[in-house]
Amino acid sequence: MKAIILILIIIGSILMVTNIIRYMYFVRTTHDVLSSGSRRDRAWKYVALVLLIFFLIGYLSIAIFSKPDMMMAMILFGGSVFVAIVLTLMFNLLETAKERSIDIAEVLVGVIDARDPNLNGHSRHVQEITMLFYRYLPSVFKKDINPVSLEYAALMHDVGKLGVPEAILNKPAKLTEEEWEIMRSHPQVGVKILKPLHTFDKIADWILYHHERMDGKGYYKVSGEDIPLAARIIAIADTYSAITMRRSYKEPRTHEEALQIIEEVAGSQLDRELVDIFLTIPKEELERCIPEKVKY
Numbered sequence: 368m369k370a371i372i373l374i375l376i377i378i379g380s381i382l383m384v385t386n387i388i389r390y391m392y393f394v395r396t397t398h399d400v401l402s403s404g405s406r407r408d409r410a411w412k413y414v415a416l417v418l419l420i421f422f423l424i425g426y427l428s429i430a431i432f433s434k435p436d437m438m439m440a441m442i443l444f445g446g447s448v449f450v451a452i453v454l455t456l457m458f459n460l461l462e463t464a465k466e467r468s469i470d471i472a473e474v475l476v477g478v479i480d481a482r483d484p485n486l487n488g489h490s491r492h493v494q495e496i497t498m499l500f501y502r503y504l505p506s507v508f509k510k511d512i513n514p515v516s517l518e519y520a521a522l523m524h525d526v527g528k529l530g531v532p533e534a535i536l537n538k539p540a541k542l543t544e545e546e547w548e549i550m551r552s553h554p555q556v557g558v559k560i561l562k563p564l565h566t567f568d569k570i571a572d573w574i575l576y577h578h579e580r581m582d583g584k585g586y587y588k589v590s591g592e593d594i595p596l597a598a599r600i601i602a603i604a605d606t607y608s609a610i611t612m613r614r615s616y617k618e619p620r621t622h623e624e625a626l627q628i629i630e631e632v633a634g635s636q637l638d639r640e641l642v643d644i645f646l647t648i649p650k651e652e653l654e655r656c657i658p659e660k661v662k663y
């Protein structure tokens with residue numbers, strides 16, 4: 368009997384330590400546009416962590432300084448199992464919510480892209496390229512960017528084109544300077560559209576500055592390291608997509624042509640160091656990023 372009590376307590380203790388480690392990882396990694404929440408929400412996360420640690424201390428105190436019987440051992444073991452189940456359910460529900468949210472966002476962006484035949488599938492293409500690019504980034508870059516936030520910024524980078532008249536979006540001729548002014552306003556419009564979603568504040572600059580150039584000749588004249596890293600990443604993905612996807616006024620360029628163009632503008636338009644990393648991505652992986660509906 369004593370052996371069974373000891374086994375239950377040992378397994379329960381290990382499980383509780385595992386629960387705390389899992390929860391600490393959860394708290395540390397939920398700082399994206401979907402799960403970061405308000406300050407009050409973040410405070411409750413830390414309160415829950417303190418309570419879990421308190422539970423573990425109480426668990427170990429009973430196990431070490433008292434003589435638990437079978438009933439007490441089963442209660443302690445059951446409590447650890449219960450916490451593990453609740454955490455697993457919570458993690459799964461959050462992951463499901465994220466998947467559903469990105470699906471909904473993709474549908475909304477599809478509506479935006481559909482307003483302009485030349486954009487159809489472009490936002491999704493940029494999203495796929497950006498996330499592929501993220502996987503190839505060294506850890507020194509990854510530590511400063513949450514992948515979920517980056518994915519949303521890439522997907523929503525052109526959401527501001529909702530504010531651009533279709534006559535300008537679909538104009539077959541060259542745009543006038545006045546029309547270009549309206550077109551260049553779409554990053555600002557996109558930020559305004561997303562403003563009510565306060566957790567998106569952290570990616571507002573990523574969307575706002577995705578057309579900036581390293582030499583400062585972009586939409587808002589921001590240059591070099593002043594351009595957010597995520598915006599510089601999205602800019603490369605956006606450029607590759609614009610070159611390789613078909614438009615009503617041009618045929619798509621090949622992968623090799625796209626890389627040559629990107630390399631030529633590295634340092635002036637695009638971040639040289641990031642371009643060097645982008646050039647290491649295998650051709651077949653980049654080509655798989657083209658949305659199914661626009662493959663040709």
